[in-house]
Amino acid sequence: MLKHPDVNLDAVFAALSHPIRRSIIEQLSEGEKSVSELAEPHDVSLSAISQHLRVLEDAGLLQQTHEGRVRRCALQGKPLSEAFSWIVQYRIFWEDTLEAIAQQVEGDDET
Amino acid sequence: MLKHPDVNLDAVFAALSHPIRRSIIEQLSEGEKSVSELAEPHDVSLSAISQHLRVLEDAGLLQQTHEGRVRRCALQGKPLSEAFSWIVQYRIFWEDTLEAIAQQVEGDDET
DNA sequence: ATGTTACTTAAGCATTTGCTTAAGCAAGGA
DNA sequence: TCCTTGCTTAAGCAAATGCTTAAGTAACAT
Numbered sequence A, B: 001m002l003k004h005p006d007v008n009l010d011a012v013f014a015a016l017s018h019p020i021r022r023s024i025i026e027q028l029s030e031g032e033k034s035v036s037e038l039a040e041p042h043d044v045s046l047s048a049i050s051q052h053l054r055v056l057e058d059a060g061l062l063q064q065t066h067e068g069r070v071r072r073c074a075l076q077g078k079p080l081s082e083a084f085s086w087i088v089q090y091r092i093f094w095e096d097t098l099e100a101i102a103q104q105v106e107g108d109d110e111t
Numbered sequence C: 001a002t003g004t005t006a007c008t009t010a011a012g013c014a015t016t017t018g019c020t021t022a023a024g025c026a027a028g029g030a
Numbered sequence D: 001t002c003c004t005t006g007c008t009t010a011a012g013c014a015a016a017t018g019c020t021t022a023a024g025t026a027a028c029a030t
Helices: A009-016 A019-028 A035-039 A046-058 A078-088 A091-097 A099-109 B009-016 B019-028 B035-039 B046-058 B078-088 B091-106
Strands: A062-067 A070-075 B062-067 B070-075
Touching (some): A009 A019, A009 A078, A009 B009, A009 B019, A019 A070, A046 A062, B019 B035, B035 B046, B046 B062
Antiparallel strands (some): A062 A070
């Protein structure tokens, strides 16, 4: 019995393709946030944010826990790791042609 | 701090969100291919493939060279490296998750 | 009980996506 | 020349996306 659901790469990449949703992921990387906190920096309705959060949740990128009437949202890393794993297969394609990026990646590894 | 401001992450992630387009990228990772060669394994019209290639090209993932009436397609790594760079920022989130999962699996012998 | 807060869901609408078939077009072969 | 090949573009359609406003729900305060 699997403890974690299968990751749907279609849904994950689609979720990542909208700037507001990527921004929400960036916000969540700083820690858990409520829906209102996540909505604050964006110039769309709270309803729109709620719908974006549903897209992220359907992609498995978001975990929501209810604390009273506040919904606390947390980033779920598994789908990101799946997306990473897919992309990194083709690493040779940009490392071969772009030395600068390869160096950047190596620099990232030593942290 | 973007390395390649000409890469549009919206377009790149959207391009990666369709299974046929990801499959095309996998095919191209084996080497250059013509449109017909790329179309062969897929159960859609050549026109549909042509349209998928346009999406990939608009995202910068595809480089095309015309050899007579044959269009040779090659994978362009730069947008993939940008997608990689965006995702890898959040590596800590799935490394934590994977550690947690690993611990769960360790104490979960009755699979 | 009534109101306020924090959110979700419904309905509606414009735009985009993904496919089809059909037509178009340039390159090579007979 | 005419025909085929390799591929693109156009037109049309159903479904999905991204937003809006309005209504609904549940928790908490007064």
